[in-house]
Amino acid sequence: MxxxxxxxxxxxxxxxxxxxxxxxxxxxxxxxxxxxxxxxxxxxxxxxxxxxxxxxxxxxxAKRSSTIGAIIPTMENAIFARGLQAFQEELHQHGYTLLVSSSAYEPEIEEEQIKTLVARGADGLLLIGHDRHPRIYENLERWKIPALVAWSYLPDAQLPCIGFDNRAAMAELANHVIGLGHTRIGVISGISAGNDRARLRINGIQDAASQHGLDPSDLTIIETPYEIENGASAFSEVMSQNIPPTAVLCGNDVLAVGALHRAMEMGLNVPRDISITGFDDIELARIATPALTTVHVPHREMGRRAASALIGMLENQASGHGNPLATHIVERQSLGPPPDA
Amino acid sequence: MxxxxxxxxxxxxxxxxxxxxxxxxxxxxxxxxxxxxxxxxxxxxxxxxxxxxxxxxxxxxAKRSSTIGAIIPTMENAIFARGLQAFQEELHQHGYTLLVSSSAYEPEIEEEQIKTLVARGADGLLLIGHDRHPRIYENLERWKIPALVAWSYLPDAQLPCIGFDNRAAMAELANHVIGLGHTRIGVISGISAGNDRARLRINGIQDAASQHGLDPSDLTIIETPYEIENGASAFSEVMSQNIPPTAVLCGNDVLAVGALHRAMEMGLNVPRDISITGFDDIELARIATPALTTVHVPHREMGRRAASALIGMLENQASGHGNPLATHIVERQSLGPPPDA
DNA sequence: ATGAAAAATGCAAGCGCTTACATATTTGCT
DNA sequence: AGCAAATATGTAAGCGCTTGCATTTTTCAT
The missing domain is CATH 1.10.260.40 (lambda repressor-like DNA-binding domains)
Known part of the structure; x- marks a missing residue:
């Protein structure tokens, strides 16, 4: 023929x-x-x-593609790379192929990417975080596409999810920081609108503050896109107050590395003059100078579990629900007691 | 229905x-x-x-998918992210969708990914570098899939290519280094087997050495996968010789950052005690301590041009051939004269 | 050897869409 | 008003594959 x-x-x-x-x-x-x-x-x-x-x-x-789609906010930093790698390996073992696309943290692009992936016949979807337009959830239901949320565990979420408790994890770190004697705390967060992870991490810090009798509204919070440069500018901004903080908690390691770098440029010694912490524990955190105290997230484990859960949903109509993963603080050199302690 | x-x-x-x-x-x-x-x-x-x-x-x-496939060696470091981003943006403007997969620097995986992408109906393919099994080129021809190579410009290549002259670019840097007075030079390269970019960069250093009357076989060359950790170990190794080098040229910024970090751990001052250079000029190079002297590669421009060239091949049977892109040395703080100079 | 059950293979109907080509409708002239 | 040309829509033939069902071949117990 x-x-x-x-x-x-x-x-x-x-x-x-x-x-x-x-x-x-x-x-x-x-x-x-x-x-x-x-x-x-x-x-x-x-x-x-x-x-x-x-x-x-x-x-x-065949009316199935053995393909799973994943939409991540960005490929530009390592945050998602490791987890996705594990996700993909696990899928591969079960005969599935992974299609990845990124949304650049833009809700509209994410929605478009979801459509594209579905149109391409994805049997299931991996999404990051919970915050998105309700229409998307309706459509997913209408199209009967199983979807799973990762990187954020919420007990009563719309969709099944595999992840950790962003709020509690950050609260644990903030508690530790406050426990060292810090009372003036700056926060450099990712943009929290449409990003529950960023929002919950801020909430975690606020929780810890209240718990220690500090006023959460005294926290200086700056939101900025997750880029090294932005971490640096935000650090300048947060330090330019009359009474600058003694500790700056960053929403992720990328921002923290930017802050660290700017601190050095400003002639500040970390952690003697100022403490800085990150979140995620990507490779960058280890090789930063000084090495970053941060929250370790079990990215690989998360990816692996997400794959199993999603496959379960596809093949055995499993619910996909699981338990939150544990995180832990990794103490390195960027956090110390406040200067006047 | x-x-x-x-x-x-x-x-x-x-x-x-x-x-x-x-x-x-x-x-x-x-x-x-x-x-x-x-x-x-x-x-x-x-x-x-x-x-x-x-x-x-x-x-x-319709017998076309308006989809382009790209297979990159890895998503784990930023080397390809920027160029691919530009590639994708340009494609998008012309109504094409990009499908990306990574080969983990494994030729077999790359071959499999190519097949997958073709089976998925990719109208065209973007490949990185030239070194691969001839069978792959035969198949591409058999399947009539236009393909373009990026990240490496070779005038007489099998496939049309968009990129820069890895050999000349690295030679330029090596010339500069030798011009500063360095004669004992260490090289930390990526694995050169199956990777023409890595190989040509080594060749470039050798060219510069010969040109300055140094014996290219005196170069200590260590090959290791592109990971920060590996850069660190390789640095230890290269410095453990009887007469250690005064300058270490790295095949890319990732390895260089690892080397930098290890140098600091060893108590060496860069560039006073030892000079270290990178290649690519990714963001990491700027924020490293000290900031990395490296070769700037116009990743975005390369991505954009690759997209135009490939679209030209698809829509107007253009040959896809173009001119090499220019690179330039970015002088920052990690390169200086040798200690005894 | 022989027939029933099991295993291997073939037949043919779609899967949901695009696109020649055919047909119906509108437009613009005189 | 009336006709040709231009425009809008419909008809139906695939695109290359999987799979239920029908048919043929093999296997095995008697």
């Missing part, structure tokens, strides 16, 4: 091997159903022709 | 709007061919149903 110059099709293979297309299809997908001799014959036809199954045709006929 | 519980199809929309499927299809793809009133009627049917075109069906019927 193939007009010269087109890629060979199942038909071509079938013809060459002298069998029906059904048999070729079975050789490729369920070799067990086909007798050895036939399988070999078909295989050599495939090789001779350099045949590649057409994915679109397969998806159409 | 839709059995309850399935996503709505073109048929459903056509029925609801009281037109034929052809008209609906035209409304979606060539609204100009359809009269306003019809278009509106169809649009509201689409909205009412929450209709999403099925991509697989569309690809099959």
């Amino acid at each position: 193939s007009k010269l110059g087109s890629a060979p099709t199942l038909d071509d293979v079938a013809k060459l091997a002298g069998v029906s297309t059904a048999t070729v299809s079975r050789c490729l997908n369920n070799p067990g159903q086909v007798v050895e001799a036939t399988r070999l014959r078909v295989q050599s036809a495939v090789d001779a022709l350099g045949y590649m199954p057409n994915f679109a045709a397969r998806v159409m006929a | 839709s059995k309850l519980g399935s996503a709505p199809t073109l048929d459903d929309v056509a029925k609801l709007a009281g037109v034929s499927t052809a008209t609906v299809s035209r409304c979606l793809n060539n609204p100009g061919q359809v009269v306003e009133a019809t278009r509106l009627r169809v649009q509201s049917a689409v909205d009412a149903l929450g209709y999403m075109p099925n991509f697989a069906a569309r690809v099959m019927a």
